[in-house]
Amino acid sequence: ANAASGMAVHDDCKLRFMELKAKRTHRFIVYKIDEILKQVTVEKLGEPTQGYEDFAALLPDNECRYAVYDFEFLTEGNVPKSRIFFVGWSPDTAKVRSKMIYASSKDRFKRELDGIQIELQATDPTEIGLDVFKSRAN
Numbered sequence: 531a532n533a534a535s536g537m538a539v540h541d542d543c544k545l546r547f548m549e550l551k552a553k554r555t556h557r558f559i560v561y562k563i564d565e566i567l568k569q570v571t572v573e574k575l576g577e578p579t580q581g582y583e584d585f586a587a588l589l590p591d592n593e594c595r596y597a598v599y600d601f602e603f604l605t606e607g608n609v610p611k612s613r614i615f616f617v618g619w620s621p622d623t624a625k626v627r628s629k630m631i632y633a634s635s636k637d638r639f640k641r642e643l644d645g646i647q648i649e650l651q652a653t654d655p656t657e658i659g660l661d662v663f664k665s666r667a668n
Contacts, residue, residue: 537635538569539642546572550600551614551645554578558585561596561639563631570596570639582660589655592623594632596639598646601663613667616646622653 543561550556558576563569573595574588585599597617605611618636620629640646648666652658 537563537631537639539639540569540571542572543570543639544642546575547598547643547645550598554600556600557581558597558599560585560588561598563594563596563628563635565631570635582663586655586658589617589619589658590621592621594621594624594628595619596632596636598643599663601667603664603667605668611667613647614645615663615666616640616643616649617658618649618651619658620651620653 543559546556546559550559555578556575557578557580558574559572560574560576561570562573564571576585576588582599582601585597589595589597595617597619599615599617600612601615602610602612618632620632640649650658650662650666656662
């Protein structure tokens with residue numbers, strides 16, 4: 531567990547991330563901090579066929595989450611590529627305590643997921659719009 535926030539990371543979090551990274555079995559993963567169990571757990575897994583809209587729809591309006599999104603795109607030379615994004619979702623309307631717990635646990639949790647390429651921190655949907663992913667991926 532982490533001394534700063536006391537949050538453990540459930541093994542499933544790393545396992546699912548490795549599946550996303552190595553096998554492309556998931557398009558995205560939404561993680562939630564379970565305050566009762568004091569650990570980060572997997573809340574939702576996105577199928578490879580699901581896209582950005584499906585992902586964005588799963589981030590709650592007034593609760594914090596962590597998420598990983600495997601963003602596929604074409605380079606200027608039409609070469610298919612992908613980047614693994616880590617999203618720290620902390621909407622302005624979330625409870626202060628929740629925002630503090632997610633903020634204090636983020637860096638340690640992110641270190642557990644080996645292979646994250648780009649990090650986005652967002653407080654409202656415009657900060658993680660598809661255009662933001664596109665501009666950061668290149």
